[in-house]
Each structure stands twice: as C-alpha cells, then as structure tokens.
Amino acid sequence: MRQSDDPLVRAGPLFQPIRGILFGFIFYLLRDVFFLENNGWLVMWATLVVIGIVSTFAPAPGSIEGFIYTKLTPSKSGIGGMIEVLTQSFLLSALSYYWVKHPELSWLNWALGTLFLISMALPVLGFLASKKTGNNISRKRLQ
Numbered sequence: 001m002r003q004s005d006d007p008l009v010r011a012g013p014l015f016q017p018i019r020g021i022l023f024g025f026i027f028y029l030l031r032d033v034f035f036l037e038n039n040g041w042l043v044m045w046a047t048l049v050v051i052g053i054v055s056t057f058a059p060a061p062g063s064i065e066g067f068i069y070t071k072l073t074p075s076k077s078g079i080g081g082m083i084e085v086l087t088q089s090f091l092l093s094a095l096s097y098y099w100v101k102h103p104e105l106s107w108l109n110w111a112l113g114t115l116f117l118i119s120m121a122l123p124v125l126g127f128l129a130s131k132k133t134g135n136n137i138s139r140k141r142l143q
Contacts, residue, residue, distance in 0.1 A: 013123045027096065034097070041097035048089040053082075 002009050027034055027044070034040045059065040062082040099108055 007127075010126060011123055013119055017120075023092075035100045041093045044097065045090050045093035048093060049086065053085055053089065 004010075030044075030047075034044045037043065053060075054063055056063045057065065059069040061070075062085070095112075099105075099112070102108070
C-alpha cells in the first residue's frame with residue numbers, strides 16, 4: 001500500500017466522484033427495484049453488501065476471497081473496518097432512497113451539495129497549504 005503522506009493518497013477524496021458516477025449508473029439501471037419498491041433501500045443495501053463487500057473479486061478483509069486466500073484473522077481492526085463499511089453502505093442506501101423519494105425537500109439538496117463541496121475543497125486546501133508552507137512529511141523524513 002502507499003504511505004499515507006503520498007500525494008495520490010491525500011488526493012483520494014478527489015477521485016470519489018468517479019466512483020459516485022459508477023454507483024449512479026448502476027442505481028439508474030436498477031431504479032425500478034431500488035426506488036419504486038417500499039423496501040427498495042433494503043434491497044439496495046443488500047445488493048451493496050453482497051456484491052460489493054462480501055463477494056467482491058478482491059481478497060479484501062471481510063470478503064469470501066479474503067477468507068480463502070489470505071491469512072487475515074478477525075481482529076478488532078478488521079471488525080471495526082467491517083462495521084465502518086456496513087455503516088457507509090447502509091447510509092448510502094437509506095439516504096439515496098430518501099432523497100429520490102422526496103424531491104421536494106430542497107434543504108436536502110442544499111445539504112448534500114454543501115457536504116460534497118466541502119469534501120472536495122478540503123483535500124485541495126490541504127495541497128495548497130502544504131505547498132505554501134513547505135510542510136511536506138516526506139521532506140522532513142529525508143532531512
């Protein structure tokens with residue numbers, strides 16, 4: 001894995017909209033099942049958990065492939081990571097479902113738009129601050 005001070009890792013949040021577009025494309029294809037059913041949020045969450053987490057093709061922690069092909073053992077960090085991923089997928093499902101079902105809620109559009117702009121601005125500000133002040137962790141290590 002890359003070190004946490006790697007510029008690509010620090011820019012990671014800036015690449016998340018690409019992932020969001022991919023999710024949006026799939027959600028659009030499955031919109032009848034996800035958004036027209038009363039329990040569509042639950043179907044969406046189950047789909048994300050089964051396909052994206054447990055049955056992913058990569059040997060990731062918490063996945064079937066990870067259980068088979070790695071020597072990872074369930075630990076506090078592994079369980080914590082799984083709780084985080086399950087919570088994120090749950091919130092994505094519930095919030096997306098609610099947002100689509102209630103288009104009249106302009107405050108929700110504003111809130112989600114504001115959170116998106118903040119989450120994109122923070123990595124950019126971090127890059128600008130590190131270049132301006134010269135506070136680069138890897139430079140400090142070399143000295």
